[in-house]
Amino acid sequence: MTTFLAVDWGTTNRRVYRIEDGRVAAVESDDRGVKAMAREDYASEIATMRARFGDLPVLIVGMAGSTIGWHEVPYVAAPASIESLAAGLHHVDARTAIVPGVSRLNEGQGEVMRGEEVQILGALAAGLVPADALVCQPGTHCKWVTLSGGSIVDFTTAMTGELFALLKAHSVLAAQLTHEVRDGAAFAEGVRRGAERDLLAALFGVRAASVLGLRDDSDAASYASGLLIGADVAARRVAGREVHLLAEAALGDLYAHAIEMQGGHALRIDSQTAFVAGAAAIGELCL
C-alpha cells in the first residue's frame, strides 16, 4: 500500500491526510471531532472523505476509537510498538481500520492514551527520536512517554493544560488570568516556584500577589502557566536528560524553557511529520 487516507480524529478537531509513499499529498482540518458526531454519522463522513481525497483505504487514529467515538477499540498494553498497534487494529471493513490506544498498569496505577501513540511511534519510525528516549507531548493532558528499545514502555499523563483552563474560566484567579501567556520573566518566576511542587499553595499566591500589589495582573497568566508547567516538569526529574518535545510552537517554547531551567535539554519534533510517519508505518503493515 502506498497511497491511503489517515484521519487524526480527536475530541474537538479532526485532520484528514492523503498520504502517498509516506508523504502528505493533501491535508485538511475541521472541527468535526468526535464530540460533533453521532455514532451513525461516521460511515457517511468516511464516504465524504473518500469522495474528496480519493477512494482509498482509511486509517483512523484517536478518540474515534473510544467509548465516545465510532467503535470502542481495546487498548494495547505497554510495551507497545508500531507492530503492536498494527496487530491491534480494529477493521471496520476491508478498507477502513481504527488504531488502538495504549494502556499501562504499574503498581495498581493505570494510564491510557489514544491518539498520541501514533505521533510518538511515528517520531521513532521517522528517526526523529532514538529508540530509548523521553518524549513530552504538552497539551490539555500532557503525556510524558518513555521509549525503550523502540517501544512505549511507560507513560504519565498530567492534567496541566486542563487545570490552567479551569483556573482561567472558573476559579477565584479568573479575574487575574485574562492576559496572554508570554515566555518571559513572570513565566520563569512561576517555573521556579512550581518546581517546589506545592501547587495548591503556589496557585493561591497568584491572588495574594494581586491583592497586595506584588505583581502586575498582566503577568499573572504567565506566572500561573509557569507554576503549572514548572510543577509538571519538576515531577518528571529531567535534570541531565534529553526531552523530545512534540508540541505546537508557543506551548513547545514554554515547555522547552521550563525543561532547560530544570537542567534538561529540550529537542523539538514536528508533530505533523511524526503523525504522518506513524500512520504510514502502520499503513505499510496492514492496509
Add this chain to the structure above:
Amino acid sequence: MTTFLAVDWGTTNRRVYRIEDGRVAAVESDDRGVKAMAREDYASEIATMRARFGDLPVLIVGMAGSTIGWHEVPYVAAPASIESLAAGLHHVDARTAIVPGVSRLNEGQGEVMRGEEVQILGALAAGLVPADALVCQPGTHCKWVTLSGGSIVDFTTAMTGELFALLKAHSVLAAQLTHEVRDGAAFAEGVRRGAERDLLAALFGVRAASVLGLRDDSDAASYASGLLIGADVAARRVAGREVHLLAEAALGDLYAHAIEMQGGHALRIDSQTAFVAGAAAIGELCL
C-alpha cells in the same frame, strides 16, 4: 464592655452573635454574605441586627472589610496578635468597627487572610492552642498558620477545597466525582498518592482508573479528595508535629486522617468557641 454583637461576615454566609461576658447569648446564621450585599445595604443591615439582638456595639469580621465589602480595611502585617487587630480596627462610627485581615510578605511571596485571624487568635486567647503552634483551617482556601509567642508569624493558603470543587463541576473527572467523599480506604489511598506531590499526574489517574476498571467510580471522589488533601498536608511537613485543626466535623475528620497518616498529630478545636473568644478579646480592648 461586656455585651456586644459580633458578625462573622463571609463571602457567602453571615453569622451574628450576641456576646455577653464572653459567652454566646444568641446566634443566627443566614446567607446574607458580602456577595448578596450592595455597599449601601450595610448600614440598614446593622440597624436591623441591633433591632433584633440589642442596641449594642457591633464588631464586624471577615469579607465585609474587603474590596468587595463595606469598607476596605488595610491588612495588618504579620506578626499579628489580638492587640494588632484591635489597633488596626476600622471604626465606621463610635459603636461599629471592622476587624482588619492579616498579610504576610516572605521573600517576595505574599499571603492574605480576612476572617480566619479572629478564630485563630481566639483559639489562643481561649487557651485552646499554645502560644507556639501550627494551626490548620481547612476549607475552600485552606489556611496553615504558624503561631509563635502568641502572634500569627507566618501562614500559607492552599486552594485545596476550591480545586476539588472545580474538578467536580467542570473537569474531565466530573463524571467520576459524583459520589460523597467518605473517610475510608479510597481516601487513604489518595492521601498516599497525594503525598508524592505529583498532583497533575495523580489527578489524571482518577480518569485512567475509571477507564481501565481499576477503581469503582463510587470511590473516585473519596480518592480524589485524598489526593488533594494528601498533597496539601505533605507540603506542610507535619511529621512529628501537633496540628491544631479548626474545622467542621466531616472535613476535620479527613484532614485529621491525612495528618496522622503522614506522622503528625491532629488536635481538634471548636471553630465557634474560637471565633467568640477572638471577638470577645478584641471587644474587651476596643469597644
